[in-house]
Amino acid sequence: MTNALQDGRRLLVTALLPAAVAVGCAGPADTGGTAEASCAYLVTYDGRTYLDVANVEFTVGEKLGTATIPRCDDTPNDPGDAVPERGITAYAVEGMDPARAIAVGDTPAEATLMKVR
Template identity: 65%
Template sequence: MTGAPRTVRRVLPAALLVLAAAGCTEPGGAAESVCAYVVTYADRPYLDSADTDFTVGKKLGTATVPECDDTPNDPEGAVPEGRVTAYAVEGTDPAVAIAVGDTPAEAILMKVR
C-alpha cells in the first residue's frame, strides 16, 4: 500500500462471519461445535474482535488460519488451513493486536487471546 495508512471502520466480511458464527445443526436440531475465527502470528493466537475503529499500519507478514472441521460427518464441510496477511495496528503492540486480511482495506482487527 502506498501513502498513509487508512483508518478502517467496517463490519466483518461475510466469509469470516460464516466461519466465526455459522453453526451447523444435526437432523434433530441440536447444534454442533463451531470453529472460531482464530489466526496465529509470531506463535501467538489471535481471536477476531468486534472493534471496527482502528488504523491499519505496515505489513508484518503472514498469519496462519487453522483447519476447521466442525462437521466431521460432512467431507465438504471442512475448511483447510490457510494463510492471510498480517498488518500492524497503529498505536498498538503486535503482541496485543494485529489486523488481518487480503488487503489493508479488507483487514479486520484480531486481539491476542
Template identity: 55%
Template sequence: MVVAVLTAACSAQGGGGEAEGDCAIVATYGDRTYTEVANVDFRVGDALGTAELPPCNDTPGADDDTAVHEATAYAVDGLDPRIAIAVRYTPDEVMLLAIQAGGSLPPEVKNLTRR
C-alpha cells in the same frame, strides 16, 4: 493507510448476513494466538508477515476444509503487534485480532474506539 470498521463476523465460512457456523476466527502469528475483536474502529499499518488461520468445519454440508489458510498480518496503528494484529480475511474484509481471550482488547488499550 486503510481504515477498517468491523461488524461482528461469527463464521469462518463467511458469506455476509447471518453466520452459518460457530467457529471463532483465530489466527496464529509470531508464536501467538489471536482471536477476532468485533465492533472496534482501527487503522491498518504496515504488513508484518504471514498469519495462519486454522480450518473451520462446523457448517453441515460444507466441503471438508482441513487446510490451514494463510493471510497477511498487518500492524494496527498505535498497538504493539504482541497485543493485536489485523488480517485481510477476504478481499473486502480486514479483521482486528487480539491476544486477549474472549475477543476483547486488554484494558490498557485506550486508543481504539468501541462501537
C-alpha cells in the same frame, strides 16, 4: 397444579433451555471428531493466537508477514466440508503492539482487528 406453579416451571424451563443447548453444542477445540457449533475466527502469528474483535475502530499499519488461519471442521461427519488451513496477510495496527493486536486480511481495506486471547 396451580397456574402460578405452572407458569414458574415454564419460566424455569425457558430460562434453562438456551444454556442446555449451548453446552450441548460446545466442545474442546481438538476433539478428534466431536462437532462444535462453529469454528471461531482466529489466527496464529509469531507464536500467538488472536481472536477477532468487532465494533472497534482501528487503523491498519505496515505489513508484518503471514498469519495462519487454522483448519476448521465443524461438521466432521460431512466429508469435504472442512475448511483447510491457509495463510492471510498480517498487518500492524497503529498505536498497538503486535504482541497484543494485529489486523488480518487479503488487503488493508478488508483487514479485521484481532487481539491476543
